[in-house]
Amino acid sequence: MSRREFSKKVKRDAFVRAAGHCEGPGCGAKLSLGKFAYDHVNPDGLTGEPTLENCAVLCDPCHKEKTKNDVADIARAKRREDAHRGIRPPPQIKSAGFRPGSPRRRATTPIDKLKIGYRPHGRD
Numbered sequence: 001m002s003r004r005e006f007s008k009k010v011k012r013d014a015f016v017r018a019a020g021h022c023e024g025p026g027c028g029a030k031l032s033l034g035k036f037a038y039d040h041v042n043p044d045g046l047t048g049e050p051t052l053e054n055c056a057v058l059c060d061p062c063h064k065e066k067t068k069n070d071v072a073d074i075a076r077a078k079r080r081e082d083a084h085r086g087i088r089p090p091p092q093i094k095s096a097g098f099r100p101g102s103p104r105r106r107a108t109t110p111i112d113k114l115k116i117g118y119r120p121h122g123r124d
Ligand SMILES: [Zn+2]
Pocket: 022, 023, 024, 027, 028, 029, 058, 059, 060, 061, 062, 063
């Protein structure tokens, strides 16, 4: 699914409707040049259409917050849709792992202390 941006007309009409203020719920901050965005109320990644009704003029903080929530909503919707279509994540193949290695050999033969006359206490 490709992203469907708002047309210039939709953006112009939305800007007029916003009358210079953020349309985020309970925000109403004054919009300043380059510090706002035209947001899909119903995310484009879901079923959002690029229409005036689905367009909100948001200040940057509102847009950032909204986008964060949208990303989570879209991911959740995709997982649900996949489950509905019987698409599941591939099973995790669990490796048996490596067998424990054999004891390491040395390049030189270790000196056997018993052979050179060392006798620890309590041993013979
Ligand atoms: Zn705002």
